[in-house]
Amino acid sequence: MSDQLVYAMEVFLNGLMAGVLYALVALGFVLIYKASGIFNYAQGVMALFSAATLVGIMKGQVPFSHLINAIFDTDVHHFGWHLPALAGILLAAAFMVLLAWMVQKFVFRHLVGQEPIILFMATIGLAYFLEGFSDLMWGSEIKKLDVGLPQGINLWIDETTFNIFDYGFFIDNLDIVATVIAAILVFALVLFSQYTKQGRAMRAVADDHQAALSVGINLNFIWVMVWSLAGFVALVAGIMWGTKSGVQFSLSLIALKALPVLMLGGFTSIPGAIVGGLIIGVGEKLFEFAIGPMVGGATENWFAYVLALIFLVFRPQGLFGEKIIERV
Amino acid sequence: MFYREAGDYKTSYTDDGQTFPIKFDRYRYYFVLFVAFALIPFMLNDYWVNAIFMPFLIYSIAAIGLNILVGYCGQVSLGTGGFMAVGAYACYKFMTGIDIWLGGVQYALPPINIFLSVILAGGVTAIVGVLFGLPSLRIKGFYLAVATLAAQFFLVWLFNKWEWAYNYSASGQINAPERFVFGVPVTGPNTEAWATYLFCLVFVTIVAVLARNLTRGASGRKWMAIRDMDIAAEIIGVNPLKAKLTAFAVSSFFIGIAGALFFSVYLGAVEVGEAFGINKSFLVLFMVIIGGLGSIFGSFAGAAFLVLLPVLLKNVLVGGLGWPTDLAAHLEFLIVGALIIAFLIAEPHGLAQLWRVAKEKLRLWPFPH
Numbered sequence: 001m002s003d004q005l006v007y008a009m010e011v012f013l014n015g016l017m018a019g020v021l022y023a024l025v026a027l028g029f030v031l032i033y034k035a036s037g038i039f040n041y042a043q044g045v046m047a048l049f050s051a052a053t054l055v056g057i058m059k060g061q062v063p064f065s066h067l068i069n070a071i072f073d074t075d076v077h078h079f080g081w082h083l084p085a086l087a088g089i090l091l092a093a094a095f096m097v098l099l100a101w102m103v104q105k106f107v108f109r110h111l112v113g114q115e116p117i118i119l120f121m122a123t124i125g126l127a128y129f130l131e132g133f134s135d136l137m138w139g140s141e142i143k144k145l146d147v148g149l150p151q152g153i154n155l156w157i158d159e160t161t162f163n164i165f166d167y168g169f170f171i172d173n174l175d176i177v178a179t180v181i182a183a184i185l186v187f188a189l190v191l192f193s194q195y196t197k198q199g200r201a202m203r204a205v206a207d208d209h210q211a212a213l214s215v216g217i218n219l220n221f222i223w224v225m226v227w228s229l230a231g232f233v234a235l236v237a238g239i240m241w242g243t244k245s246g247v248q249f250s251l252s253l254i255a256l257k258a259l260p261v262l263m264l265g266g267f268t269s270i271p272g273a274i275v276g277g278l279i280i281g282v283g284e285k286l287f288e289f290a291i292g293p294m295v296g297g298a299t300e301n302w303f304a305y306v307l308a309l310i311f312l313v314f315r316p317q318g319l320f321g322e323k324i325i326e327r328v
Numbered sequence: 329m330f331y332r333e334a335g336d337y338k339t340s341y342t343d344d345g346q347t348f349p350i351k352f353d354r355y356r357y358y359f360v361l362f363v364a365f366a367l368i369p370f371m372l373n374d375y376w377v378n379a380i381f382m383p384f385l386i387y388s389i390a391a392i393g394l395n396i397l398v399g400y401c402g403q404v405s406l407g408t409g410g411f412m413a414v415g416a417y418a419c420y421k422f423m424t425g426i427d428i429w430l431g432g433v434q435y436a437l438p439p440i441n442i443f444l445s446v447i448l449a450g451g452v453t454a455i456v457g458v459l460f461g462l463p464s465l466r467i468k469g470f471y472l473a474v475a476t477l478a479a480q481f482f483l484v485w486l487f488n489k490w491e492w493a494y495n496y497s498a499s500g501q502i503n504a505p506e507r508f509v510f511g512v513p514v515t516g517p518n519t520e521a522w523a524t525y526l527f528c529l530v531f532v533t534i535v536a537v538l539a540r541n542l543t544r545g546a547s548g549r550k551w552m553a554i555r556d557m558d559i560a561a562e563i564i565g566v567n568p569l570k571a572k573l574t575a576f577a578v579s580s581f582f583i584g585i586a587g588a589l590f591f592s593v594y595l596g597a598v599e600v601g602e603a604f605g606i607n608k609s610f611l612v613l614f615m616v617i618i619g620g621l622g623s624i625f626g627s628f629a630g631a632a633f634l635v636l637l638p639v640l641l642k643n644v645l646v647g648g649l650g651w652p653t654d655l656a657a658h659l660e661f662l663i664v665g666a667l668i669i670a671f672l673i674a675e676p677h678g679l680a681q682l683w684r685v686a687k688e689k690l691r692l693w694p695f696p697h
Contacts, residue, residue: 039470070651117404121472122618122672124610127667135658155632253606259474296489305478312467312475 003076003167010169011289012282017175019281020182025258026265026273027186028131028233033267034206035226038108039120040125043258046096046231048251051238053095055145055247056138057079058088063137089235096231097224104224131249140249145242147175178240184275185236189229202226260308266318275319280304347540364529369522377521382594384635385528386586389613391627392539393582398613399622400543401575402555403464407476409608410483413582413600414456415587417493420502423515424495425593442507442515442592444570446531449588450581455484457580464572468558480606487600501599504592515592524593531589535582540624542578551575552622583612614664618671620680629679636672 010123012299025043032040040046056063060079069075083091092118107126111119118327150173161169204212213219241251257280265276292299336351338344348354372381385645390408397403422445426435440448460479487493494502506516513519514527542548550571553561562568591598598604611634619630638660645656675681689696 033682034557054449066652066655070649070655107669107673114672114676117402117469117473118672118676120404121613125665125668125672127665128610128661128668129612131659132661132665133665136655136662140596140654140658235573256477256606259477263471263474298485298489299486302478302481305474309463309478312471313463316466316468316471 006167007287008289010167011285013169014175015077015282017171018285019278020175020179020274021237021277022261022281023274024178024185024237024240024256025231026261026277027189027270028230028237029258029262030267030273031189031226031233031271032230036108036205036223037116037119038115038123039267040230041120041123042130043230043234044251044253044256045127045130045134046234047098047241047249048249049099049130049237049238050092050096051145051242051251052134052138052143052237052249054088054092055143055242056240057091057095058083058085060148061138064140067136069191083098089239092235093232096235097228100227100231103227104220107224108221108279109167125305130237131290143247145239145247149174149239149243151243165247166247172244174240174244181236181240182274185233186270190270198225200224230295249305256306259305262307263312263318266320269318269320272318272320280307283307307324345543347537355559361533363570364533365526369526372525374521377525378594379639382636385525385532386589386594387612387615387631387635388532388587388628389535390583390586390612391619391631392535393579393586394622395619395622395624395627396539396551396582397575397579398542399573399620399626400548400555400618401551401579402558403572403575404470404473404613405460405476405479405579406473406606406609406613407460407479407483408583409604409606411453411457411583412488412587412590413483413585413604414453414580414593416598416604417487417502417600418452418584419588419592420495420504421447421493422448423505423507439507441509443509443527445507446588446592446611450584453584454577454581454588455507457576457583457631458573461573461576461580464576465569477584477606480609481662484600484604495503499599503597507592507597515596517596519593527593528589531585532613535585536624536628539582543624547571547574547578555622591624613676614668617668618678620678621676622636623678623680625683626678626680627681633679634664639684 025047028043028046029040032038032043045236053293056062060081060083062068063076063077065077070212107122111122143217154173154176157171158171161167186328191199193203201212201217202222202225204215204217205219209219212222232262238247238251245251257276261276262273263276265272265274284300284307287303288297310320330571333350333414338349346354350355368381394405394408397405407502422440423442426437427434429435457480460476463475467475488500497503504515506513506673507516508514509527511522512523514523543551550561551574552565553564553566554568554571554575558568561571587604590603595603615634616627617630618633619628620626633674641656641660641663642653645651645659646653
């Protein structure tokens with residue numbers, strides 16, 4: 001087998017792994033969009049915020065310590081405890097539920113019935129708010145997140161591929177873990193929405209708000225639940241990306257890439273989010289590998305968007321989306 | 329909203345077609361022009377120009393441009409930063425003379441006057457804008473918003489990698505050389521406060537008058553019809569292809585001018601990822617939302633608000649209370665985000681609508697019936 005082909009295969013595999021992570025973020029978008037018709041731009045910042053909260057809780061940072069120090073001229077930084085990862089994750093998840101409730105109560109309850117584009121812009125505002133809030137609360141420096149996930153090259157794959165192709169593939173353990181977790185998460189979400197009472201209610205709300213109301217479904221509860229779920233997915237995504245490259249602002253930009261993923265897969269489809277994520281992940285890695293060196297590299301910045309743009313021109317509803325029917 | 333006043337009869341078509349049909353508005357407009365052109369230039373110093381007036385004027389142009397696209401034509405765009413970058417780099421190329429290599433021989437145009445360079449840069453941006461506007465015929469709503477992100481990221485990447493665009497300079501930056509208008513330097517290191525201010529003001533005035541008249545004419549009405557419901561508009565005979573693409577063209581033309589001025593007159597040296605990143609797109613979009621969608625006055629109000637807010641916060645928090653700068657910056661994010669949400673909930677038409685309501689109340693006061 002030629003070297004180029006083997007390299008391309010490695011790139012392909014890495015692209016698949018990266019795609020899973022994109023899909024993970026995209027899942028959060030799909031959940032909210034399906035249940036409330038809100039296109040939640042803040043999903044990426046929610047991932048950043050939840051990861052920062054997790055780090056803060058685990059390290060026992062004092063929230064708003066910079067602000068407190070500036071106002072009262074004190075010097076507080078840490079409570080002085082270190083929590084185990086699991087407790088930290090649980091607390092962070094609880095915090096995301098609280099956030100979901102606040103978002104629902106203070107923002108979107110007042111915007112019910114507005115045009116989608118207004119809701120979209122409101123989530124951009126929310127993203128800015130959360131970004132500032134997160135920086136105020138936990139500080140803006142790059143934080144290291146370590147919840148005990150394995151990292152580094154997977155030796156088994158390295159050896160096996162070396163025996164076959166004479167060239168060891170470099171695949172990060174973390175990516176494999178992320179893939180497994182994403183698969184479990186998707187499976188759980190599908191089970192939840194298909195087989196539980198709340199999941200069924202969620203789908204009913206997605207279908208028709210008023211009909212759902214009339215059969216006695218509590219809309220507010222469902223929305224808070226959906227935002228909490230999205231917050232939880234954001235937390236998982238935040239942990240993955242945070243372990244990989246540190247908790248920092250660029251996290252929210254990576255999450256931005258979930259947007260083309262969604263457009264490719266269709267906004268309303270959970271499998272679409274997964275497939276879209278894989279296509280984008282593989283596509284941008286292969287493009288960078290094949291075409292990148294010719295045009296100066298760093299094509300990963302824009303490839304996903306341009307691909308989605310071109311794709312949408314031919315199929316505006318995405319791969320798996322419901323057909324858009326417009327009436328006057 | 330008042331369109332005509334009772335008892336104010338128009339007796340000729342010229343009177344009827346005036347830009348400001350209400351007498352009070354007209355006089356206020358002349359007054360503002362008088363203050364801006366004849367009084368402020370004498371009272372300026374460097375701090376005021378660099379911290380407040382220049383960003384205000386330049387962002388006003390960008391906000392008017394974006395408002396035409398988002399507020400009047402209903403096509404949300406997140407590519408403003410990228411289009412400003414096109415304006416900036418096109419302006420740079422025109423200023424320094426465009427060079428073309430054919431078969432190893434360099435053919436170069438002579439450097440073009442800065443005033444014309446800025447306008448030509450707007451023209452180039454308009455062409456790029458139309459190109460990226462083409463998908464808007466198929467894609468709608470926030471699908472389009474995400475699609476315009478493609479413009480944002482692609483263009484910024486392009487100007488990072490394309491050496492011809494920054495004249496092969498080692499740093500990858502573009503630096504504005506010294507250029508003169510009527511013998512007075514307006515770009516480069518030796519500019520005077522009033523000269524740069526007036527130079528930008530001229531553009532702002534032209535752009536605002538153009539935008540105002542475009543939006544109340546046939547093309548503006550077509551845009552608004554598309555915004556309100558594009559299928560219905562198509563049925564009553566508005567050509568969506570033409571309407572959307574002209575909106576993209578006009579909007580990008582203005583945004584290109586803003587980008588050119590931002591680079592050449594205001595900053596003087598630009599690194600594309602830093603100056604025209606995605607945050608710039610959002611900043612201008614926020615100006616439009618806070619100021620008021622579909623209002624020229626709103627573009628000014630929004631630009632003024634978001635230019636003044638950081639300055640104010642910095643002066644109060646850092647200067648007054650002695651907080652660290654980064655804290656003030658975070659607080660600014662928080663406040664801007666909260667304001668966006670608050671405006672969308674309470675007053676989706678922004679500052680312009682507040683101003684309009686206040687005006688109407690005051691006119692009828694104290695006898696509201």
